[in-house]
Amino acid sequence: MTRISVRVDGVTYSDEVEPRTLLVHYLRESLGKTGTVVGCDTSNCGACTVHLDGRSVKSCNVLAVQADGHEVTTIEGLADGETLTPLQEAFRDCHALQCGYCTPGMIMQATDLLRENPSPDEAYVRQHMEGNLCRCTGYHNIVKAVLQAAGATATGGEQA
Amino acid sequence: MQLEHSFTVEAPPEQTWALLTDLKTVGGCFPGATVTEADDESFAGNVKVKLGPIAVTYDGKGRFVERDDGAHRAVIEGTGKGLRGLGNAGAKVTVQLAPDGSGTRADVLTELNITGKPAQFGRGVMQSVSDKLLGQFVSCVESKLAAGEAG
Amino acid sequence: MIPVEFDYAAPATVQEAVALLAEHGDDAKVLAGGQSLLPVLRMRLNAPGVVVDISGIEELKGITDEGDAIRIGAGATYQDVLDSPLVSEHLRLLHQAVSEVADPQIRHRGTLCGALAHADPAGDVGAPVLALDGRMVIRGTAGERTVGAEEFFVDIFETAIGDGELLTAVVIPKHTGWGSHYAKFVRVSHQWAIVGVAAAVRAEGGTIAEAKVGLTNMGSRPLRAAAVEQALAGQPATEEALGAICARVGEGTDPPSDLNGQADYRRHVAGVLARRAVLAAAGG
């Protein structure tokens, strides 16, 4: 067991963990942060995306011990009380989710994307969401939501 | 998957044959292999396959299923059980020797069956890995023959 | 999936790290960004006794100007490489290739040196480092040695790093002013390269003065297309002039055959990509 101290969604936690514990399992099982989910075992799907020191990472591909002394933000730490972030609002407004399983990861990655580039075009959004798989939406409305949150509009297809 | 290797050595076929049928020596040539017991007919041991990030261990045994001392042809069958529920590996190695000038030419045909987790990758990694391991095996055998360890 | 149990060590210095590696031999695995190691551990294709986390070692961090070369420490993530003005200015080819690695989340965490040490022939960074004549700095308890990329990449997943040694940095000569292009061929964007061609070109007027070409996933290690490089020198940067030369880039290679393509197809695609990459690098 190794002792770690991690700040998650603004609260500092100190725990003993097995070194083999993945960050995502620590978040879910020890901290009850079940908003972050596991979708694959090869780090392809991005469902487990959180922010580590402000940058998006796949929490299934990070050991909990590696987060020692660092700051983690999950989907549960984005909204300020009842106030959703513009991106969360856009996901709802654009119907960018169906089953919702990929959604936390999508929103966390898109949040990082918009911080990196506040005015992306559609191609940029599509390219930089490549680490997140969705099986329901066909990505159409996800891309639309990210662009809407950025204050831009999709350049490609449209609802006629 | 089938893998083919050929090599020639200076030693004459008889001498080469003697080494190739010495299962302890031949088995020990496989990268990462430890032969724990061997007699004229069969052998047992383990193989630790280590490749960069991957390290898997198989417990295995093998035996001659065909051995023609006159024609210098042998078929050796080996099966390995992967530790930690990894799936199994099986190999059927056909060795055929032929005179090549004063030396010997050896043709080695390996039919390799790997099941379970390591085989579940479509990217062709197993092919490359197997090819590499068998390549090392064959060159080990070759070098032992060249060094005249046989007999 | 949960990895097999292991011990964890987070040394503060390279010396401590190397001592740990020497102590544990091949029972130890080095963890930097972990983006290649963790999937392997989770699939339980490895069960190391100890994982040595080098990500906290200060001296491995940073990307520095060493005069005629850029030094990229083993702690530098792909994102650090992308954010580095030194890399953008002097190693454009590497910059482009790194921008094609996996996805943003992986790039935030994974390290360039980690990928080099991993030595996956389908990885995107081996070919450009090889083409740009990168040299690997390897530290062991006995001291430091430097190995050229050609010698460093031994075989699939196999490098010149010995037991008890650590890759501490890669040093790549500056290619300031060189044109470059990394052409990566995939079916879906998050895939490993089916084939990749890394090309850097020093053009004079409309003519190629010097060209460097590296190949991804065309064999069991990154390859350098030396014959093509020589044939390209002195050629005008036109499709007509380059097409036939570049088409030969796959000659003599032994690429894998798998779900994404048979070897002959890969050789063909490599030829097409080489032409496109060299032309793009030459500004054509």
Add this chain to the structure above:
Amino acid sequence: MTVTEEPTAAVREVGKDRRRKEDQRLITGRTRWTDNMQLTGMLHLAMVRSPYAHARITNVDMSAAQQAPGVISVLCGRDLKDHQGELPCAWPITDDQKCMAHPAVAVDRVAFAGEVVAVVAARTAAQARDAAELVDVDYEELPAVVDLKKAAADEVLAHPELGTNVSATWVFDSAEAGSGGDVEDSIRDAEVLIEREYRQQRLIPSFMEPRSTVVDPTGEQFVMWTSTQVPHILRLMLALTLGVPESKVRVIAPDVGGGFGGKLQVTPEEIITFLMARQTGKPCKWTETRSESLLSAHHGRDQWQKLTLAARRDGTVTGLKVELLADMGAYLGLVTPGVPILGAFMFNSIYKFESYRFECRNIFTNKTWTDAYRGAGRPEATFAIERLMDELAAELGRDPLELREQNWIRHDEFPFSTVAGMEYDSGNYEAATERAKELFGYDELRAEQARRRESGDRVQLGLGISTFTEMCGLAPSRVLGALSYGAGGWEHASVRMLPSGKVEVITGSSAHGQGHETAWSQIVADQLGVPFDDVEVLHGDTQISPRGLDTYGSRSLVVGGQAVVMAAKKVIEKAKPLAAHVLEANVDDLEFSDGRFTVRGAGADQEGLGLAGLALRVFAAHDLPDGMEPSLDADATFDPVNFSFPHGTHLCAMEVDTETGETTMRSYVCVDDIGNVVNPLIVDGQVHGGLVQGIAQALWEEAVYDDQGTLVSGSFVDYTLPTSADTISFVTDRTVSPATSNDLGAKGVGEAGCIASTPAVVNAIVDAVRPMGVQDITMPCTPERVWRAIHGGGRGGATEESAMPHFEEDAPNQDNPGTEGGQL
């Protein structure tokens, strides 16, 4: 939008693009997934799976695992054989169907790689996984049959005791059914014959939430939380399989992360988790990894289609003969045998054929079993006919759209009885096609294609068409009975009027991403005149929603939604006597609209009586009319009389790099007619998602096995799902011809995109390279396959030559050994 808005009130909810009620929890991470469940003392399970496709189990040594830290129980087939029953197959398509007993845990033989041979329960998931690796199983390998065609030849048997790999042969013949002529006559008299053989590759549903099951055996009932599409069917099947009284089992599907047919199953793992919970007396949880999911959750498609299309020189199609081989995999799952049969009625699609024959042979192999995957049978049928129509057009030198128009059912011909015996109630193929052409810029793109061909452009352009129809709303129970399905196709709903005036709607449909909570609220808000936000939709728990047949086959709205409408209407009827009593009016004089009862003729300024007020009065029950029970709640069960038949025209433009074979989607337009729309936002979302799944079949996805029966596309590294970077934004629109089979006039939309898009994409690619002699490219159309088709001389050959002796050996367009599957 060409939708004609209902002229009535602006207050109507149905038709509005309401934002979903479901989303708040999903976008803030407050969702209840099965794997989130933590119960005190809960044990975690890990499965031990066979690495062999076919082997005898000679020994299972569990001693090391039993002694491992944290392990509470280890069980293998030997231990369970008298308790586990057999996994159910609810669809014996023929009387003599051969079916292999399917144990949850293999007892003495495994028939596919991935089959469970033992299970470990431990205190933590990590301990369970560690111990599972210590279970030492000895196998004696048996010959495995992996390839579908080889299996059909019966050389190696997947189950030696069956004596054959053929599970069943199912035939529909229009001459025998009386719905048309004899197809052999049409073939004999044909002026043109198009013969093709197409491959429907094996796909994996790949829902994003891996499957998870929790069983709590404490308390009076067994409670199972599980990520399923079918909690009701599962509950019944658990009872039948395990001999537990149905009343002692409660199944809950909490939030479920996608299904696409992949969670329409009674799984071995659900049975095993139940048995382990019963054995240990502790709550047990099993959650799969993704590799485990790809390996062992059921797969979809996997067919060979041999097709003969008969036509006249003038372009009139006259007959269609379909001979299918369908790969069942190793076992028959819940509806496995019926999946190809669902396609039997759709091969004729929107066209008027004189004759039709469909024959399907269901074949066992030593692979993961197949079952429903989005569209189930209908995508295969649509692909075949839409590819054939393009081939016929090419053969005749006709524009493929014009040729389709010549043969399709005109809008004034509805209702139309098809050669497959279906009655299409409504549709307008002309309107949808006209609109799609306009949005697509069909003529301009054709002109560009001609320019590129002429200039020998390295990048060629192809246009692909798919004018599809499908059948939704599974299904009229009588039809299912005629097809020997083991259950009906009705759906149930309840409407509960709470004293506070809020409304609870209980539905037997079990949503997993479709937005039922939102759509059902819209329907009920309109029916009862209550605010949208006052409606709460409850589902997915057999204790709350005791009756239902769940969600699959685009049935929720057209069957389940109609049940909701009927229950709501009953509430109004029940409320009427009370309203009349309070208003001191005659029941016959009451009118109900916008949530209020008013008295006819009492003037526009009358106050009337609101439903909420009545609900409170009923709750108090102080003053009810004589004989009235104190409840306004109502139940309804709806059994549809017919399917519904959505249709649409999908147009796709693909660019093909002839040097590398790489394909790029340039644009995609679809105009769907799904009848009346409850929520256009949700409908568009369903279409987008379906499109990408169908496009993915055309371009990217394939479950590939090696010769030994190991799934080599066993992770998301190799089972290549597309990302945002691989796809484009779509242009969608609708035309409306309301369905006549339900009050909503809705047709169902869940599978439309997935059914329509696959042939549109392949038609576009083939169209791009047809001048190079290419007639077909096997799916998925990888760059390598496209390149080989172009440079390997294509798969050319004159149709008439290949047509004469039917399917001559080595004739073109048959097995394409160079490009079928991946080679290792």
